[in-house]
Amino acid sequence: MGNAGMGGPGTQQYGEVNQLGGVFVNGRPLPNAVRLRIVELAQLGIRPCDISRQLRVSHGCVSKILARYHETGSILPGAIGGSKPRVTTPKVVSYIKQLKAKDPGIFAWEIRDRLLADGVCDKYNVPSVSSISRILRNKLGGGALYPVPPLYPVPPQRCWPLHQPYDYYVYLQGRQHAAAPPHALPHHPHQPPPSHAHAHAL
DNA sequence: TTCGTTACGGTTGAC
DNA sequence: CGGTCAACCGTAACG
Numbered sequence: 001m002g003n004a005g006m007g008g009p010g011t012q013q014y015g016e017v018n019q020l021g022g023v024f025v026n027g028r029p030l031p032n033a034v035r036l037r038i039v040e041l042a043q044l045g046i047r048p049c050d051i052s053r054q055l056r057v058s059h060g061c062v063s064k065i066l067a068r069y070h071e072t073g074s075i076l077p078g079a080i081g082g083s084k085p086r087v088t089t090p091k092v093v094s095y096i097k098q099l100k101a102k103d104p105g106i107f108a109w110e111i112r113d114r115l116l117a118d119g120v121c122d123k124y125n126v127p128s129v130s131s132i133s134r135i136l137r138n139k140l141g142g143g144a145l146y147p148v149p150p151l152y153p154v155p156p157q158r159c160w161p162l163h164q165p166y167d168y169y170v171y172l173q174g175r176q177h178a179a180a181p182p183h184a185l186p187h188h189p190h191q192p193p194p195s196h197a198h199a200h201a202l
Numbered sequence: 203t204t205c206g207t208t209a210c211g212g213t214t215g216a217c
Numbered sequence: 218c219g220g221t222c223a224a225c226c227g228t229a230a231c232g
Contacts, residue, residue, distance in 0.1 A: 018228060027212035027226055049204055058228050063205060080225045081214030088217085131217080 022056025029077035030057065030065075038062055039069050087127045088135055095120050096127075096135055108132040 015023040024030065034055060041051045048066060052059040069075055092115065099111050108129045115121040127135070 016228090024227060025213090026228080027214080029226055047204080052205095059205065060207075060229075061227050063207085064227085067206085078225050079215095081223085082216040083221085083223065085216075134217080 018056065018058060020053065020056040020058065022058075024057075029080075030061065032075065035065055035075040035077070038065050039075050042066055042069075087121065087125045088131055092120060092127065093135055096132060100136060108136065 015025045018024055029035075034057065037055060038051055038057065041054070042048065046054070048062050049059060051057075052062045055062075065075065095115065095118075096111055099106055099114055111132050112126060112129055115126050116123065121127070
């Protein structure tokens with residue numbers, strides 16, 4: 001991994017320098033400001049190869065971001081990390097919440113029994129007691145259920161709900177979130193997808 | 203020369 | 218609380 005960095009301890013983000021002289025953090029998405037710029041330049045009619053040189057971002061990356069923008073209308077990177085819920089699907093979570101709401105004192109094991117008894121799950125996909133406890137802790141303690149406040153047209157996402165918007169960082173120009181407003185972008189041929197309706201299509 | 207694709211080394215985060 | 222592991226990342230290189 002080698003961080004070509006050695007920047008200052010403290011404030012600066014670390015990064016490596018690519019063949020074009022651009023800074024990037026291996027394994028992490030480019031900052032939104034850059035992603036947005038790529039799309040803006042393309043819309044201005046600049047060729048991808050020129051965008052690549054101008055912003056010092058590999059052409060493969062420019063190609064990917066542009067392609068994704070064209071098919072989803074979003075400049076955002078995909079949702080990274082996490083793991084697919086094997087049993088705690090949105091439907092199940094929703095059911096658990098209802099049970100808990102009706103009887104706040106209910107035990108996790110009782111919920112488990114209800115899921116089976118009510119036919120919401122079968123014995124092969126019923127969540128473990130600890131999974132249920134975690135759901136109770138996370139989803140109920142924290143806040144609303146899978147909320148979606150998309151700043152931009154829906155970011156590409158997996159088919160299971162992954163709520164956080166993407167905590168981007170800014171390491172270029174000590175700017176404030178250069179997260180330029182969505183309206184900075186001319187309208188996309190694609191319809192800005194209405195909120196992410198089918199998040200649970202799986 | 204341009205650009206689509208992908209191996210690679212890397213990080214993340216729900217389970 | 219900490220490990221697992223499949224999802225995504227951008228670069229570099231090939232064609």
